[in-house]
Amino acid sequence: MATYPCRRQGAAPHSADRSSEGGRNGAHGCGPRGAGRRGAAGDDRAREELIAAYLPLVYNIVRRSLSGHADVDDVVQETLLRVVRDLPALRAPESFRSWLVSITLRQINAHWHRQRAFAGRTTVIDEALQIPDAGAEPEDVTILRLHVSDERRQVVEAGRWLDPDHRVLLSLWWQECAGLLSRDDIAAAMGLTVAHVGVRLQRMREQLELSRTIVAALEADPRCPQLDETVVGWDGLRSSVWRKRIARHTRVCPLCMATTAERVPAELLPLGLTTLAVPAALIAALAAKGLLPGTAASAAGLATAHAAVGTATGEEVCTAR
Secondary structure, three states: OEEEEOOOOOOOOOOOOOOOOOOHHHHHOOHHHHHHHHHHOOOHHHHHHHHHHHHHHHHHHHHHHOOOOOOHHHHHHHHHHHHHHHHHHOOOHHHHHHHHHHHHHHHHHHHHHHHHHHHHHHOOHHHHHOOOOOOOOHHHHHHHHHOOOHHHHHHHHHHOOOOHHHHHHHHHHHHHHOOOOOHHHHHHHHOOOHHHHHHHHHHHHHHHHHHHHHHHHHHOOOOOHHHHHHOOOOOOOOOHHHHHHHHHHHOOOHHHHHHHOOOOOHHHHHHHOOOOOOOHHHHHHHHHOOOOOOOHHHHHHHHOOOOOOOOOOOOOEEEEO
16 A cells, blocks of 8 residues: 655644544534534534535535536535435434535436436437536636646546546545545445445546546647547547547557656645635525525635635545555
């Protein structure tokens, strides 16, 4: 097992207590764990505190899993409505975070099922899964604003080539590297053992590396002449069919594989990807439905706030298992 630093160094790492739903203060009613207990007991204010605290985490998981699909805001709202509906039945409030993530994953899967049903009547699945948002994708805007490296931009693009279930895993892995989720949280949310999650993540990362090679080869200037022949007829959509077709060429092409020679390990790339800000329009919609405290204006501070719930105060370690 190799370890890679995933946050800046210089401060104390997580304690085991802190990494489990809110730290030691949670047992006394403070922090996310305490709010989970009070919210499950019917405390409306505690419920609103939970929604406000975990909204950035839910938004980041959904946004990165759906690769900027126009329905991201709708999926986030559906997730939070289910959380509010089912919170009184939560038997283990100290597991609120993993419970929340499991609901988020179910809503993402429900979205995919709806899209596949719709696609069967109107268009191909891959096109339906990648309807562009009306505005610029936040990943791209964030990357340009922070002037991060070309490889970090390419890994975001490579993530859009992944199969849907692998895009979800990539999203969860990024949250883990950011200190917002633990491996135990991910395992509990997915109903898997930690070891099984490690295997799934490794498979995802293998597909991610393949997709990074595809992105680099397609962007090469000049591009490989044989690759140009391979992509004749490609409509530009990032589909599994074209990923496999292009990969058959890149795997055996010295020119295309040359782009991988000095590649930065994927474990280090999440360092440059900031938490995506929750859009003001989504905050306003949630406030209007009574899911956030106060008016939309008073809640708008979330639009620029990072998802701080569970974040380490020092160096995080992202494990490659």
